Amino acid sequence: MLLFLSMPLVSSAQGFILPKDKKFQKLKFELINNLIILPVEINGSKLRFVLDSGVSKPILFNLSDQDSVQINNVSEVTIKGLGDGEPMQALSSKGNAFKLGKAKNYNQDLYVVLDREINFSTSLGIPVHGILGYDLFRDFVVEINYSARSIKLHNPDSYEYVPHKKTQVLPLAVHARKAYITGMVLMRDDKNVPVKLLVDTGSSDALWLFNQPEKGLEIPELNYEDYLGRGLSGDIFGKRSKISGVKLGDYELKDTKVAFPYRESFGFLKDFGDRNGSIGGEILRRFNIVFDYSRGKVSLRKNGNFKAPFQYNLAGIELQHNGLRYIAESLANSNGVVIDDDSSFGNVQILLENKTRLSLVPEIVVSAIRAGSPAAEAGLREGDVILAVNGKRIYNYKLQEVLKMLNEKEGKRVRVLIERYNRDLLFTFVLKKVF
The missing domain is CATH 2.30.42.10 (PDZ domain)
Structure with a gap:
């Protein structure tokens, strides 16, 4: 691994921008285990990043001995993410040049995690170097076509909504660099419970709910303990089960796979507030989606994956x-x-x-x-x-x-x-x- 440290690049650009003559940038992505893998260039180095709407700033990790990346204006910080581990030391870097096709940001902040244990490549089967989220969603209207495995980054000033009878436009609440959607979960005891869910494209799972019996969200009797995934701060465990369904607007997904993560995996959160869980890639990939953070909207149109059965690990x-x-x-x-x-x-x-x-x-x-x-x-x-x-x-x-x-x-x-x-x-x- 070669990690070059230098002073920040001189530029007045703020955020991601497109050339004046370009209304959008279209990119192809790889879809692996319900995760979107995008090509990203950082200070001239070509890397792969997971598009993760649950992360506030880009995080660079898993730099191999063959990787050579320059990062600018570095200081030490401590960061904490999902998982049952302790906070970790990282580098904070400012003034970096990010490119996704013609979409560029010459003054991008990022974190660099040097712990080699943080490595999503081994479970995805291809080299992945980091996660990128909020900054893209903030600066563009982001159109994700899961069917075609392509993404369009639209200039918000020139993007126009075209009404379509098969498309539903729902409210999207953006707080503290994260987006939330409201819906309804249909529990196995025939209770319909309204929920506020974090939109998390960086989760390969379908639906996570917090165990909140007082709100009608209780772990069903039929469940099993399982490994739910890996967060920045360690492994995440919880209970897996199935509920009768979940509704987003008029769309209803039946017999929905659900996980109830253990509370200790969220140790850095003192209070969930009015959030009830998160919605991940196994549900999101059933739609072609337009995220518009600036206007507080999300457009959903079901695609060919909509009726596909939810995938369980039958072998274990x-x-x-x-x-x-x-x-x-x-x-x-x-x-x-x-x-x-x-x-x-x-x-x-x-x-x-x-x-x-x-x-x-x-x-x-x-x-x-x-x-x-x-x-x-x-x-x-x-x-x-x-x-x-x-x-x-x-x-x-x-x-x-x-x-x-x-x-x-x-x-x-x-x-x-x-x-x-x-x-x-x-x-x-x-x-x-x-x-």
Whole structure:
């Protein structure tokens, strides 16, 4: 990792702007585990950031030994995010040049976290260097087309609303650099409870609710304890369950996946105020959305994902990349060294005597396993190296594709070949409905 520190760039620009002759900037994004991954250039370095509407300032992390980034005007700070860990030391930096296509900000503040434990790349399967949110939503009307996997950053002064009978425009409340939407949750006991939800594009989950029995928000009787994700300050755990549905305007999503995070994961918040939870990517991706912070509006139009069933971890396994490993394969004939850069973690192939190919491929391991799940009952353990699923060698697939193989459908028998202490072991289990 090379991190160059310097004085701030001299510029009078404030916030993100577009060239005068450009009404919007269109960008393609990658959608991985319901998260939007955008190409971002910082002081000339090309990086990948998660679009996270729940973050107030960009945060740079996961700088590898190959990354070289200049940051400007640095001081030390302490920051705290979601998770059960302690606050962490970070660098605060001012006067940085951010570019997303033609959208530019020459005076952007950011935080830099140097803790290598803060690394979302291992669970997403591609290098990701940080999170970016409020500053983009503040300066543009942000149109997200989840169907086409594209985003448009509109100049608010020239953006015009075009009425459409299939589009609903709802109020969006913006407080303290965060946006909130109101809706209704339909609990399993037939109670309809009005809720105020943080809009969180940086969450891959569907819906988080706080356990607030006094407000009608109580954990359903059918639930299980689970790992909910990783925040800046550590792991987040809670209870997973299902409710009858959630309503946003006239749109109703039925049999909705829900999680109730434990209170300790929000230790930095003394009071939730009138907030009841958050809405994340697994619900948001069912719409094409226009966020207009300046006017306090959000436009929703359902897309082809709207009726897709909510995804549960039927196997009970969490996976992550864990460095690289060599594999050997027999070949007919070829020679030389091939370097295949697929913008993932890389794949170096060495051919020996035209007979054997040694390939350096990502190693995928079990990072967590749910107690009582089919995988746990079959005997799989945390730390097992996944070699094959249903006879398919997993090094030919991306991380999210492997997870899909393991959670395809209820009743499917899954065969998993793993390596444990230099021994290959085969496990089989049947995927069971969680609720």
